[in-house]
Amino acid sequence: MIAYKRIPLLVIYLLAVFSWSWHPTSFTGDDSYFYLVVARNLVLSGRQTFSGVVPTNGVHPLWLYVLGAYSYVVSRFSPSLLWNARYPVPLAASLLGLGAWNFRKVEDLLGLGPLFTLLPMVFLSVFAVLFSEAHLFYCALSWLTLLAVRTAIARKPLSGLIGFAAAMVLLSRLDSIFLVGALYLWYLAIDRRLLPALRSAGVCALIVAPYLISNAVFFGGFVPIHGWIKSSFPHVVLKGFYFPTIFASSIGGYNLFWGYIPLIAGLILLPRLVRLNTALGIAYVYLFGCLATCVYITLFVRYGSYWYWYYVEPVILLSFTASILLNHNRPALFTATLAVGVAGVVALMLLPQHAERTEPLERIVAYVKTHRIDNQLILVSDNPGYLAFNTDDPILAADLLTANRRFVEQMETSDNSLRFLQDYCDKLGMPIRWLFYLGGSWLVPSADLRSITYCDPHTHPTCRAVGTITLGPPDYVSSDRYFIVWRLSP
Numbered sequence: 001m002i003a004y005k006r007i008p009l010l011v012i013y014l015l016a017v018f019s020w021s022w023h024p025t026s027f028t029g030d031d032s033y034f035y036l037v038v039a040r041n042l043v044l045s046g047r048q049t050f051s052g053v054v055p056t057n058g059v060h061p062l063w064l065y066v067l068g069a070y071s072y073v074v075s076r077f078s079p080s081l082l083w084n085a086r087y088p089v090p091l092a093a094s095l096l097g098l099g100a101w102n103f104r105k106v107e108d109l110l111g112l113g114p115l116f117t118l119l120p121m122v123f124l125s126v127f128a129v130l131f132s133e134a135h136l137f138y139c140a141l142s143w144l145t146l147l148a149v150r151t152a153i154a155r156k157p158l159s160g161l162i163g164f165a166a167a168m169v170l171l172s173r174l175d176s177i178f179l180v181g182a183l184y185l186w187y188l189a190i191d192r193r194l195l196p197a198l199r200s201a202g203v204c205a206l207i208v209a210p211y212l213i214s215n216a217v218f219f220g221g222f223v224p225i226h227g228w229i230k231s232s233f234p235h236v237v238l239k240g241f242y243f244p245t246i247f248a249s250s251i252g253g254y255n256l257f258w259g260y261i262p263l264i265a266g267l268i269l270l271p272r273l274v275r276l277n278t279a280l281g282i283a284y285v286y287l288f289g290c291l292a293t294c295v296y297i298t299l300f301v302r303y304g305s306y307w308y309w310y311y312v313e314p315v316i317l318l319s320f321t322a323s324i325l326l327n328h329n330r331p332a333l334f335t336a337t338l339a340v341g342v343a344g345v346v347a348l349m350l351l352p353q354h355a356e357r358t359e360p361l362e363r364i365v366a367y368v369k370t371h372r373i374d375n376q377l378i379l380v381s382d383n384p385g386y387l388a389f390n391t392d393d394p395i396l397a398a399d400l401l402t403a404n405r406r407f408v409e410q411m412e413t414s415d416n417s418l419r420f421l422q423d424y425c426d427k428l429g430m431p432i433r434w435l436f437y438l439g440g441s442w443l444v445p446s447a448d449l450r451s452i453t454y455c456d457p458h459t460h461p462t463c464r465a466v467g468t469i470t471l472g473p474p475d476y477v478s479s480d481r482y483f484i485v486w487r488l489s490p
Contacts, residue, residue: 009100009117016125017093024085024130025386029307030361032131033385034402035059037395039068040082043075050384050402052394053377053425057215058225058402062140062171063133067091083390088131095135096124102142103316107323109149110280116323123258123308123315127247132309137172141179141316144169145282148183152279157196158187163203170208174227178296179289179313180204186285190277220406228405229458233300242306250306252298258311262318263290273324283320290314303461361386364438364483367476368393376433377425382440394430396421398442400457408458417467418454422488435471437484445484449474 020027038050038059048064050056070091074081081087100121107116124138144165151162166180184197191197212222221228239253249256266287274280290313297305361383368378368391377394380387384397400408414420425432435452437445441463444453451470455463476485 006104008114009104009121012118012121012125013093013097013100016096016121017089019125020089020092020130021086024089027126027128027130028085029128029132029309030383030385031307031309031401032129033389035064035067035133036082036085036088036131037385037388038064038402039071040389042068043071043082044079050388051377051396053396053428053430054403054407055219056225056402057219057404060133060137060171060173060224061211062168063136066136067131085389092130092135095139096121099135099139099142102139102146106142106146106149106282109146109153110282112320112323113326114323115326116319119319119322120312120315124312127308129309133173134309134312137169137176137309138312138316140165140168140172141176141312144183145316148187148285149279149282152187152190152282155191157191157193158184158200159196160200160203163200164207166200166204167207170204171211173312174223175293175296175310176289176313178292179285182285182288182292185288186276186281190281219404220409225404225408226401229399229401229408229460230302230304231300232302236299237302238298239303247308248306253301253303253305254294254297255306255308255311255314258308259290259294259314262311262314262321263287263294265321266290266317269321269325273321280324283317283324286313286317286320290317302459360438360482364436365390367483367485373434377430378434378436379421379432379443380436381438381443383438387436387438396425396432398454398457399440399460412456412458412466414467416469417456418452418469419467421467422469432488435486435488439482449477449484 034050038048038056041047041049041052042064045052048055048057050058067088070088071082074087100117103117103120106112107114120138124134129135144162147159147162147165151158166183169176170180184201187197188194215224216222219225223231239250241249241251242253243249247255247257251260254260266283270283270287274283276284293313297310364387368387373391373393375392375394377396378387379396379398381398384395384402387393388395397403400411411417411420422432435443437443437452441461442455442457444455444463446452449471450473451468453465454467456466471486472489474484474486476483478484
Protein backbone atom coordinates (compact mmCIF):
# COMPACT_ATOMS: atom_id res chain seq x y z
CA MET A 1 0.00 0.00 0.00
CA ILE A 2 2.66 2.49 1.10
CA ALA A 3 4.93 1.66 -1.83
CA TYR A 4 2.45 2.19 -4.64
CA LYS A 5 1.07 5.37 -2.99
CA ARG A 6 4.49 6.94 -3.57
CA ILE A 7 4.75 5.97 -7.26
CA PRO A 8 2.31 8.59 -8.70
CA LEU A 9 3.96 11.28 -6.57
CA LEU A 10 7.40 10.31 -7.86
CA VAL A 11 6.16 10.12 -11.45
CA ILE A 12 4.65 13.62 -11.34
CA TYR A 13 7.78 14.99 -9.65
CA LEU A 14 10.13 13.51 -12.25
CA LEU A 15 7.89 14.71 -15.11
CA ALA A 16 7.91 18.21 -13.61
CA VAL A 17 11.68 18.37 -13.31
CA PHE A 18 12.14 16.98 -16.83
CA SER A 19 9.60 19.44 -18.30
CA TRP A 20 11.13 22.42 -16.49
CA SER A 21 14.61 21.45 -17.67
CA TRP A 22 13.47 20.85 -21.23
CA HIS A 23 11.58 24.11 -21.73
CA PRO A 24 11.53 26.33 -18.61
CA THR A 25 9.94 29.32 -20.35
CA SER A 26 6.73 27.31 -20.81
CA PHE A 27 6.28 27.24 -17.04
CA THR A 28 7.53 30.72 -16.13
CA GLY A 29 5.33 33.81 -15.83
CA ASP A 30 6.78 37.17 -16.80
CA ASP A 31 6.75 38.37 -13.18
CA SER A 32 8.90 35.40 -12.15
CA TYR A 33 11.77 36.74 -14.24
CA PHE A 34 11.85 39.75 -11.90
CA TYR A 35 13.49 37.55 -9.29
CA LEU A 36 16.05 36.12 -11.70
CA VAL A 37 17.04 39.62 -12.88
CA VAL A 38 17.21 41.14 -9.39
CA ALA A 39 19.19 38.15 -8.08
CA ARG A 40 21.58 38.43 -11.04
CA ASN A 41 22.10 42.14 -10.40
CA LEU A 42 22.55 41.46 -6.69
CA VAL A 43 25.27 38.92 -7.41
CA LEU A 44 27.09 40.75 -10.20
CA SER A 45 26.78 44.38 -9.06
CA GLY A 46 25.88 44.15 -5.38
CA ARG A 47 22.72 46.22 -5.98
CA GLN A 48 19.14 45.13 -5.27
CA THR A 49 17.70 46.50 -8.48
CA PHE A 50 15.76 45.28 -11.49
CA SER A 51 16.24 48.26 -13.79
CA GLY A 52 19.74 49.31 -12.78
CA VAL A 53 18.18 52.75 -12.27
CA VAL A 54 16.32 52.48 -8.96
CA PRO A 55 16.65 50.02 -6.06
CA THR A 56 13.64 47.79 -5.55
CA ASN A 57 11.84 46.01 -2.74
CA GLY A 58 9.19 44.67 -5.13
CA VAL A 59 9.92 41.07 -4.13
CA HIS A 60 9.04 38.58 -1.44
CA PRO A 61 12.31 38.72 0.50
CA LEU A 62 13.11 35.15 1.47
CA TRP A 63 12.83 33.87 -2.10
CA LEU A 64 15.03 36.67 -3.44
CA TYR A 65 17.79 36.00 -0.94
CA VAL A 66 17.64 32.22 -1.25
CA LEU A 67 17.78 32.60 -5.03
CA GLY A 68 20.54 35.21 -4.68
CA ALA A 69 22.68 32.88 -2.56
CA TYR A 70 22.12 30.04 -5.03
CA SER A 71 22.92 32.37 -7.96
CA TYR A 72 26.14 33.45 -6.26
CA VAL A 73 27.28 29.82 -6.04
CA VAL A 74 26.36 29.25 -9.70
CA SER A 75 28.24 32.41 -10.74
CA ARG A 76 31.45 31.04 -9.19
CA PHE A 77 31.40 28.37 -11.89
CA SER A 78 30.38 30.67 -14.74
CA PRO A 79 28.59 34.07 -14.58
CA SER A 80 27.11 33.43 -18.04
CA LEU A 81 24.91 30.71 -16.52
CA LEU A 82 22.85 33.48 -14.89
CA TRP A 83 21.40 34.22 -18.35
CA ASN A 84 20.37 30.56 -18.81
CA ALA A 85 16.76 29.93 -17.73
CA ARG A 86 17.63 26.38 -16.67
CA TYR A 87 20.10 27.33 -13.96
CA PRO A 88 17.54 27.70 -11.10
CA VAL A 89 15.66 24.47 -11.95
CA PRO A 90 17.60 22.36 -9.37
CA LEU A 91 16.71 24.88 -6.65
CA ALA A 92 13.00 24.91 -7.55
CA ALA A 93 12.99 21.11 -7.82
CA SER A 94 14.60 20.75 -4.40
CA LEU A 95 12.01 23.03 -2.78
CA LEU A 96 9.14 21.18 -4.45
CA GLY A 97 10.56 17.82 -3.39
CA LEU A 98 11.16 18.89 0.22
CA GLY A 99 7.68 20.40 0.45
CA ALA A 100 6.10 17.22 -0.89
CA TRP A 101 8.15 15.13 1.55
CA ASN A 102 6.87 17.18 4.51
CA PHE A 103 3.27 17.11 3.32
CA ARG A 104 3.52 13.36 2.80
CA LYS A 105 4.42 13.10 6.51
CA VAL A 106 1.37 15.23 7.34
CA GLU A 107 -0.68 12.90 5.14
CA ASP A 108 0.50 9.87 7.14
CA LEU A 109 0.04 11.55 10.53
CA LEU A 110 -3.55 12.55 9.74
CA GLY A 111 -4.47 9.37 7.87
CA LEU A 112 -5.26 11.23 4.64
CA GLY A 113 -5.39 9.74 1.15
CA PRO A 114 -2.64 10.25 -1.48
CA LEU A 115 -4.59 13.02 -3.18
CA PHE A 116 -3.54 15.32 -0.32
CA THR A 117 0.07 15.50 -1.53
CA LEU A 118 -0.63 14.85 -5.21
CA LEU A 119 -2.97 17.76 -5.90
CA PRO A 120 -0.58 20.59 -4.88
CA MET A 121 2.22 18.74 -6.68
CA VAL A 122 0.20 18.82 -9.91
CA PHE A 123 -0.63 22.50 -9.47
CA LEU A 124 2.99 23.50 -8.78
CA SER A 125 4.32 21.33 -11.61
CA VAL A 126 2.03 22.33 -14.46
CA PHE A 127 1.05 25.97 -13.99
CA ALA A 128 3.30 28.93 -14.71
CA VAL A 129 4.74 29.45 -11.22
CA LEU A 130 8.32 28.34 -11.94
CA PHE A 131 10.91 30.73 -10.43
CA SER A 132 8.22 32.66 -8.56
CA GLU A 133 8.10 32.46 -4.76
CA ALA A 134 5.49 29.67 -5.01
CA HIS A 135 7.79 26.67 -4.49
CA LEU A 136 9.60 28.24 -1.53
CA PHE A 137 6.25 29.27 -0.05
CA TYR A 138 4.95 25.71 -0.50
CA CYS A 139 8.06 24.33 1.21
CA ALA A 140 7.77 26.77 4.14
CA LEU A 141 4.05 25.97 4.52
CA SER A 142 4.82 22.25 4.55
CA TRP A 143 7.29 22.69 7.43
CA LEU A 144 4.91 24.90 9.45
CA THR A 145 2.00 22.51 8.86
CA LEU A 146 4.07 19.47 9.88
CA LEU A 147 5.24 21.16 13.08
CA ALA A 148 1.72 22.31 13.89
CA VAL A 149 0.19 18.85 13.38
CA ARG A 150 2.86 17.13 15.48
CA THR A 151 2.32 19.68 18.26
CA ALA A 152 -1.45 19.22 18.14
CA ILE A 153 -1.20 15.41 18.23
CA ALA A 154 1.19 15.52 21.19
CA ARG A 155 -0.94 18.18 22.92
CA LYS A 156 2.16 20.27 23.52
CA PRO A 157 2.21 24.07 23.85
CA LEU A 158 3.32 26.19 20.92
CA SER A 159 7.10 26.45 20.58
CA GLY A 160 9.57 29.05 19.40
CA LEU A 161 10.36 26.73 16.49
CA ILE A 162 6.80 27.14 15.24
CA GLY A 163 7.28 30.92 15.56
CA PHE A 164 10.43 30.63 13.43
CA ALA A 165 8.61 28.51 10.84
CA ALA A 166 5.74 31.03 10.77
CA ALA A 167 8.27 33.81 10.10
CA MET A 168 9.69 31.81 7.18
CA VAL A 169 6.16 31.48 5.77
CA LEU A 170 5.59 35.23 6.11
CA LEU A 171 8.91 36.15 4.52
CA SER A 172 8.18 33.70 1.69
CA ARG A 173 4.89 35.41 0.93
CA LEU A 174 3.80 38.38 2.99
CA ASP A 175 0.04 38.07 2.49
CA SER A 176 0.20 34.77 4.41
CA ILE A 177 -0.26 36.94 7.52
CA PHE A 178 -3.91 35.82 7.47
CA LEU A 179 -2.98 32.13 7.57
CA VAL A 180 -0.39 32.67 10.32
CA GLY A 181 -2.97 34.59 12.35
CA ALA A 182 -5.48 31.78 11.83
CA LEU A 183 -2.90 29.25 13.05
CA TYR A 184 -2.49 31.03 16.40
CA LEU A 185 -6.25 31.48 16.82
CA TRP A 186 -6.76 27.76 16.14
CA TYR A 187 -4.24 26.79 18.80
CA LEU A 188 -5.88 29.11 21.31
CA ALA A 189 -9.22 27.50 20.49
CA ILE A 190 -7.99 23.93 21.10
CA ASP A 191 -5.31 24.48 23.76
CA ARG A 192 -6.22 27.73 25.59
CA ARG A 193 -2.66 28.39 26.78
CA LEU A 194 -2.07 32.04 26.00
CA LEU A 195 1.52 32.50 27.19
CA PRO A 196 3.16 29.84 24.93
CA ALA A 197 1.20 31.23 21.97
CA LEU A 198 2.42 34.75 22.75
CA ARG A 199 6.02 33.56 23.07
CA SER A 200 5.81 31.73 19.75
CA ALA A 201 4.22 34.73 18.03
CA GLY A 202 6.90 36.94 19.58
CA VAL A 203 9.65 34.86 17.96
CA CYS A 204 7.87 35.29 14.62
CA ALA A 205 7.53 39.05 15.12
CA LEU A 206 11.20 39.47 16.13
CA ILE A 207 12.29 37.85 12.86
CA VAL A 208 9.88 39.70 10.58
CA ALA A 209 10.15 43.16 12.22
CA PRO A 210 13.70 43.97 10.98
CA TYR A 211 12.57 43.33 7.41
CA LEU A 212 9.58 45.66 7.77
CA ILE A 213 11.69 48.37 9.42
CA SER A 214 14.38 48.13 6.72
CA ASN A 215 11.67 48.61 4.10
CA ALA A 216 10.55 51.81 5.79
CA VAL A 217 14.13 53.11 6.13
CA PHE A 218 15.46 52.29 2.67
CA PHE A 219 12.34 52.24 0.48
CA GLY A 220 9.84 54.60 2.08
CA GLY A 221 7.21 52.17 3.40
CA PHE A 222 6.82 49.02 5.48
CA VAL A 223 5.44 46.80 2.70
CA PRO A 224 6.97 46.01 -0.71
CA ILE A 225 6.16 48.33 -3.59
CA HIS A 226 3.83 45.84 -5.29
CA GLY A 227 1.73 45.52 -2.13
CA TRP A 228 1.53 49.29 -1.70
CA ILE A 229 0.72 50.12 -5.34
CA LYS A 230 -1.93 47.42 -5.69
CA SER A 231 -3.62 48.11 -2.35
CA SER A 232 -6.51 50.56 -2.06
CA PHE A 233 -6.90 50.07 1.71
CA PRO A 234 -8.98 51.49 3.41
CA HIS A 235 -10.94 52.43 0.26
CA VAL A 236 -13.03 49.63 -1.25
CA VAL A 237 -12.43 48.91 -4.95
CA LEU A 238 -14.72 46.37 -6.62
CA LYS A 239 -13.29 44.73 -9.75
CA GLY A 240 -16.19 42.79 -11.24
CA PHE A 241 -15.64 39.80 -13.53
CA TYR A 242 -12.59 38.82 -15.60
CA PHE A 243 -12.61 35.73 -17.87
CA PRO A 244 -9.51 35.56 -20.14
CA THR A 245 -9.15 31.76 -19.75
CA ILE A 246 -10.83 29.25 -17.47
CA PHE A 247 -7.85 28.92 -15.11
CA ALA A 248 -7.18 32.68 -14.91
CA SER A 249 -10.81 33.73 -14.48
CA SER A 250 -11.64 35.85 -11.45
CA ILE A 251 -14.58 37.38 -9.64
CA GLY A 252 -13.73 40.53 -7.70
CA GLY A 253 -10.06 39.86 -8.38
CA TYR A 254 -10.08 36.43 -6.69
CA ASN A 255 -9.42 33.46 -8.97
CA LEU A 256 -12.58 31.50 -9.70
CA PHE A 257 -11.02 28.09 -10.36
CA TRP A 258 -8.18 28.03 -7.81
CA GLY A 259 -9.65 30.47 -5.28
CA TYR A 260 -13.42 30.28 -4.97
CA ILE A 261 -13.84 26.56 -5.70
CA PRO A 262 -11.46 25.46 -2.88
CA LEU A 263 -12.94 28.06 -0.55
CA ILE A 264 -16.57 27.10 -1.17
CA ALA A 265 -15.78 23.39 -0.98
CA GLY A 266 -14.03 23.94 2.34
CA LEU A 267 -16.83 26.06 3.78
CA ILE A 268 -19.46 23.45 2.87
CA LEU A 269 -17.62 20.20 3.59
CA LEU A 270 -15.11 20.75 6.41
CA PRO A 271 -17.71 21.46 9.13
CA ARG A 272 -19.40 18.17 8.17
CA LEU A 273 -16.16 16.15 8.08
CA VAL A 274 -13.76 17.61 10.67
CA ARG A 275 -13.96 18.73 14.29
CA LEU A 276 -12.05 21.91 15.08
CA ASN A 277 -10.41 20.55 18.25
CA THR A 278 -8.53 17.71 16.56
CA ALA A 279 -5.19 17.65 14.75
CA LEU A 280 -7.12 17.41 11.49
CA GLY A 281 -8.52 20.82 12.43
CA ILE A 282 -5.37 22.26 10.83
CA ALA A 283 -7.54 22.31 7.69
CA TYR A 284 -9.52 25.14 9.30
CA VAL A 285 -6.33 27.22 9.46
CA TYR A 286 -6.14 27.09 5.67
CA LEU A 287 -9.89 27.69 5.39
CA PHE A 288 -9.92 30.84 7.55
CA GLY A 289 -6.62 32.07 6.08
CA CYS A 290 -7.99 31.73 2.54
CA LEU A 291 -11.30 33.31 3.52
CA ALA A 292 -9.57 36.39 5.00
CA THR A 293 -7.29 36.66 1.95
CA CYS A 294 -10.31 36.45 -0.37
CA VAL A 295 -12.07 39.25 1.51
CA TYR A 296 -8.97 41.46 1.41
CA ILE A 297 -8.35 40.87 -2.31
CA THR A 298 -12.00 41.41 -3.20
CA LEU A 299 -12.23 44.69 -1.32
CA PHE A 300 -8.77 46.25 -1.36
CA VAL A 301 -6.52 44.88 -4.15
CA ARG A 302 -6.80 46.87 -7.37
CA TYR A 303 -5.52 44.39 -9.96
CA GLY A 304 -3.28 41.44 -10.83
CA SER A 305 -4.47 39.08 -8.08
CA TYR A 306 -5.65 36.22 -10.30
CA TRP A 307 -2.16 34.88 -11.10
CA TYR A 308 -1.41 31.32 -10.03
CA TRP A 309 1.22 32.13 -7.39
CA TYR A 310 -1.49 33.73 -5.25
CA TYR A 311 -3.22 30.36 -4.81
CA VAL A 312 -0.84 27.90 -3.17
CA GLU A 313 -2.83 28.11 0.10
CA PRO A 314 -6.25 27.46 -1.51
CA VAL A 315 -4.87 24.47 -3.43
CA ILE A 316 -3.63 22.98 -0.14
CA LEU A 317 -7.07 23.71 1.34
CA LEU A 318 -8.66 21.88 -1.61
CA SER A 319 -6.30 18.94 -1.09
CA PHE A 320 -7.39 18.73 2.57
CA THR A 321 -11.08 18.81 1.66
CA ALA A 322 -10.86 16.40 -1.29
CA SER A 323 -8.61 13.86 0.43
CA ILE A 324 -10.74 13.81 3.61
CA LEU A 325 -13.87 13.33 1.51
CA LEU A 326 -12.49 10.70 -0.88
CA ASN A 327 -10.39 8.79 1.62
CA HIS A 328 -13.51 7.23 3.12
CA ASN A 329 -15.25 6.55 -0.18
CA ARG A 330 -12.66 5.62 -2.80
CA PRO A 331 -9.61 3.33 -2.76
CA ALA A 332 -6.23 5.04 -2.70
CA LEU A 333 -5.34 3.64 -6.13
CA PHE A 334 -8.34 5.41 -7.65
CA THR A 335 -7.35 8.80 -6.28
CA ALA A 336 -3.73 8.33 -7.32
CA THR A 337 -4.75 7.40 -10.87
CA LEU A 338 -7.16 10.33 -10.95
CA ALA A 339 -4.41 12.77 -9.98
CA VAL A 340 -2.03 11.51 -12.67
CA GLY A 341 -4.81 11.74 -15.27
CA VAL A 342 -5.68 15.28 -14.20
CA ALA A 343 -2.02 16.27 -14.49
CA GLY A 344 -1.84 14.95 -18.04
CA VAL A 345 -5.06 16.61 -19.18
CA VAL A 346 -4.16 19.96 -17.63
CA ALA A 347 -0.70 19.83 -19.18
CA LEU A 348 -2.14 19.20 -22.64
CA MET A 349 -4.53 22.14 -22.17
CA LEU A 350 -1.91 24.56 -20.91
CA LEU A 351 1.15 23.98 -23.07
CA PRO A 352 -0.35 25.65 -26.17
CA GLN A 353 -1.23 28.65 -23.97
CA HIS A 354 2.36 28.84 -22.72
CA ALA A 355 3.70 28.84 -26.27
CA GLU A 356 1.20 31.50 -27.31
CA ARG A 357 2.26 33.69 -24.37
CA THR A 358 6.03 33.49 -24.91
CA GLU A 359 6.17 33.74 -28.72
CA PRO A 360 5.60 37.54 -28.88
CA LEU A 361 8.23 38.09 -26.20
CA GLU A 362 10.72 35.97 -28.12
CA ARG A 363 10.15 38.21 -31.17
CA ILE A 364 10.89 41.29 -29.06
CA VAL A 365 14.14 39.82 -27.75
CA ALA A 366 15.09 38.93 -31.34
CA TYR A 367 14.44 42.58 -32.35
CA VAL A 368 16.74 43.85 -29.60
CA LYS A 369 19.54 41.51 -30.60
CA THR A 370 19.10 42.07 -34.34
CA HIS A 371 19.29 45.85 -33.92
CA ARG A 372 22.23 45.58 -31.53
CA ILE A 373 20.56 47.44 -28.69
CA ASP A 374 23.23 46.70 -26.07
CA ASN A 375 23.40 48.18 -22.56
CA GLN A 376 20.91 50.94 -23.41
CA LEU A 377 18.09 51.81 -21.04
CA ILE A 378 14.67 50.82 -22.40
CA LEU A 379 11.36 52.07 -20.96
CA VAL A 380 8.72 49.37 -21.53
CA SER A 381 4.95 49.61 -21.12
CA ASP A 382 4.45 46.04 -19.83
CA ASN A 383 5.97 42.52 -19.70
CA PRO A 384 9.49 43.61 -18.71
CA GLY A 385 10.66 40.35 -17.13
CA TYR A 386 11.39 38.10 -20.09
CA LEU A 387 13.06 40.95 -22.00
CA ALA A 388 15.28 41.94 -19.06
CA PHE A 389 16.37 38.37 -18.35
CA ASN A 390 17.26 37.52 -21.95
CA THR A 391 19.19 40.68 -22.87
CA ASP A 392 21.98 42.81 -21.46
CA ASP A 393 19.82 45.93 -21.50
CA PRO A 394 18.56 47.63 -18.34
CA ILE A 395 14.76 47.68 -18.43
CA LEU A 396 12.62 50.32 -16.72
CA ALA A 397 9.06 49.02 -16.32
CA ALA A 398 6.24 51.58 -16.53
CA ASP A 399 4.13 49.76 -13.91
CA LEU A 400 6.89 50.57 -11.35
CA LEU A 401 6.34 47.28 -9.51
CA THR A 402 10.12 46.87 -9.73
CA ALA A 403 10.85 50.29 -8.20
CA ASN A 404 10.17 51.47 -4.64
CA ARG A 405 7.62 53.62 -2.84
CA ARG A 406 9.86 56.64 -2.30
CA PHE A 407 10.66 56.82 -6.02
CA VAL A 408 6.99 56.42 -7.03
CA GLU A 409 5.87 59.19 -4.66
CA GLN A 410 8.46 61.55 -6.16
CA MET A 411 7.23 60.68 -9.64
CA GLU A 412 3.57 61.15 -8.71
CA THR A 413 4.16 64.62 -7.28
CA SER A 414 6.11 65.85 -10.32
CA ASP A 415 4.49 68.03 -13.00
CA ASN A 416 5.05 65.42 -15.72
CA SER A 417 5.94 61.90 -14.66
CA LEU A 418 7.46 60.91 -17.99
CA ARG A 419 9.70 63.98 -17.96
CA PHE A 420 10.59 63.15 -14.36
CA LEU A 421 11.66 59.65 -15.42
CA GLN A 422 13.76 61.06 -18.25
CA ASP A 423 15.43 63.70 -16.07
CA TYR A 424 16.06 61.20 -13.27
CA CYS A 425 17.78 58.76 -15.62
CA ASP A 426 19.75 61.55 -17.32
CA LYS A 427 21.18 62.65 -13.97
CA LEU A 428 22.30 59.08 -13.28
CA GLY A 429 24.11 58.97 -16.63
CA MET A 430 21.69 56.29 -17.88
CA PRO A 431 19.40 58.16 -20.31
CA ILE A 432 16.31 56.40 -21.66
CA ARG A 433 17.27 55.63 -25.26
CA TRP A 434 14.31 53.48 -26.30
CA LEU A 435 10.60 53.26 -25.59
CA PHE A 436 8.90 49.92 -26.21
CA TYR A 437 5.14 49.65 -26.21
CA LEU A 438 4.30 46.02 -25.35
CA GLY A 439 0.62 46.33 -24.57
CA GLY A 440 -0.72 47.05 -21.13
CA SER A 441 -2.48 50.21 -19.99
CA TRP A 442 0.22 52.15 -18.17
CA LEU A 443 1.54 53.80 -21.34
CA VAL A 444 -1.11 54.80 -23.91
CA PRO A 445 0.07 55.79 -27.42
CA SER A 446 -1.90 58.39 -29.37
CA ALA A 447 -3.72 57.30 -32.54
CA ASP A 448 -1.00 58.81 -34.76
CA LEU A 449 1.77 57.30 -32.57
CA ARG A 450 3.40 60.74 -32.12
CA SER A 451 2.85 61.01 -28.37
CA ILE A 452 2.35 58.79 -25.39
CA THR A 453 0.46 59.31 -22.12
CA TYR A 454 1.46 57.85 -18.78
CA CYS A 455 -1.27 56.53 -16.45
CA ASP A 456 -0.46 56.57 -12.74
CA PRO A 457 0.29 52.95 -11.66
CA HIS A 458 -1.10 53.78 -8.23
CA THR A 459 -4.62 54.24 -9.64
CA HIS A 460 -4.60 51.30 -12.10
CA PRO A 461 -6.87 50.05 -13.67
CA THR A 462 -8.36 53.58 -13.67
CA CYS A 463 -6.20 55.80 -15.89
CA ARG A 464 -5.18 59.04 -14.18
CA ALA A 465 -2.89 60.78 -16.67
CA VAL A 466 0.26 61.98 -14.90
CA GLY A 467 2.52 62.69 -17.84
CA THR A 468 2.91 62.85 -21.59
CA ILE A 469 5.73 63.33 -24.10
CA THR A 470 5.84 63.99 -27.81
CA LEU A 471 7.56 61.38 -29.95
CA GLY A 472 9.02 61.16 -33.40
CA PRO A 473 7.83 58.57 -35.90
CA PRO A 474 8.17 55.01 -34.54
CA ASP A 475 11.07 52.87 -35.69
CA TYR A 476 8.90 49.78 -35.81
CA VAL A 477 5.20 48.92 -35.60
CA SER A 478 4.00 45.32 -35.58
CA SER A 479 0.96 44.43 -37.66
CA ASP A 480 -1.22 44.04 -34.56
CA ARG A 481 0.26 47.17 -32.90
CA TYR A 482 1.23 45.07 -29.89
CA PHE A 483 4.91 45.92 -30.34
CA ILE A 484 5.86 49.52 -31.16
CA VAL A 485 9.38 50.93 -30.89
CA TRP A 486 10.57 54.53 -30.61
CA ARG A 487 14.18 55.63 -30.45
CA LEU A 488 14.37 58.64 -28.13
CA SER A 489 16.61 61.56 -29.02
CA PRO A 490 19.29 62.53 -26.48
